[in-house]
Amino acid sequence: MAQTTDQVLAYRRxxxxxxxxxWGAWYGFFILRETGLQSLxxxxxxxVIGVFGMVGWxxxxxxxxxxxxxxxxxxxxxxxxxxxxxxxxxxxxxxAMRVGLMALIGFQIxxxxxxxxxxxxxxxxxxASIFIGVAAWVCAALWLEREID
Amino acid sequence: xxxxxxPLANRIKVxxxxxxxxxxxxxxxxxxxxxxxxxxxxxxxxxxxxxxLKLAREFGCSVEEVFQLTD
Numbered sequence: 296m297a298q299t300t301d302q303v304l305a306y307r308r309x310x311x312x313x314x315x316x317x318w319g320a321w322y323g324f325f326i327l328r329e330t331g332l333q334s335l336x337x338x339x340x341x342x343v344i345g346v347f348g349m350v351g352w353x354x355x356x357x358x359x360x361x362x363x364x365x366x367x368x369x370x371x372x373x374x375x376x377x378x379x380x381x382x383x384x385x386x387x388x389x390x391a392m393r394v395g396l397m398a399l400i401g402f403q404i405x406x407x408x409x410x411x412x413x414x415x416x417x418x419x420x421x422x423a424s425i426f427i428g429v430a431a432w433v434c435a436a437l438w439l440e441r442e443i444d
Numbered sequence: 445x446x447x448x449x450x451p452l453a454n455r456i457k458v459x460x461x462x463x464x465x466x467x468x469x470x471x472x473x474x475x476x477x478x479x480x481x482x483x484x485x486x487x488x489x490x491x492x493x494x495x496x497l498k499l500a501r502e503f504g505c506s507v508e509e510v511f512q513l514t515d
């Protein structure tokens with residue numbers, strides 16, 4: 296194995312941050328447009344935000360492609376793959392998914408009260424719920440995987 | 445910093461020193477990440493029986509010589 300497990304984990308963490316930032320920018324701005332919140336500002340700001348969204352999509356796509364490539368690289372090395380997905384990491388991943396699910400359910404409850412006043416329909420509410428759930432999941436994964444010495 | 449609520453104490457650091465192994469080397473030998481060894485050593489993460497047995501086998505001792513209940 297050319298890289299140590301620590302180096303691969305640091306690289307994977309960087310990819311996760313890129314994924315979160317890129318996806319967050321792209322999907323976040325998409326939701327802003329979907330929910331009509333862009334009417335709160337002018338056309339120039341709208342264009343700037345649109346550009347940020349597109350850059351976000353690019354960052355997200357590259358990060359996703361690199362994540363798949365990383366997985367492919369270690370597919371033929373079971374020992375390295377096992378070390379990269381050992382029981383601590385599986386446990387942290389499960390905890391992060393729980394956080395994401397709780398955030399999604401919590402947001403659904405909030406939506407019961409604020410969804411109608413905001414004038415959101417079911418599709419817009421679904422997009423916002425997915426955004427909150429996935430963002431909470433990835434943030435929790437990054438938080439749990441941080442290095443404390 | 446060790447987790448004070450953890451009912452499991454361990455002597456991994458002592459055994460590592462005795463066997464002259466770094467966390468990275470030990471991790472590679474038992475097929476986990478260095479971070480896993482680090483968190484077990486500090487009492488933050490309680491490992492499965494399989495990892496406990498692998499550690500004991502690596503150190504050439506019994507599991508009780510590596511892990512002890514604190515109560």
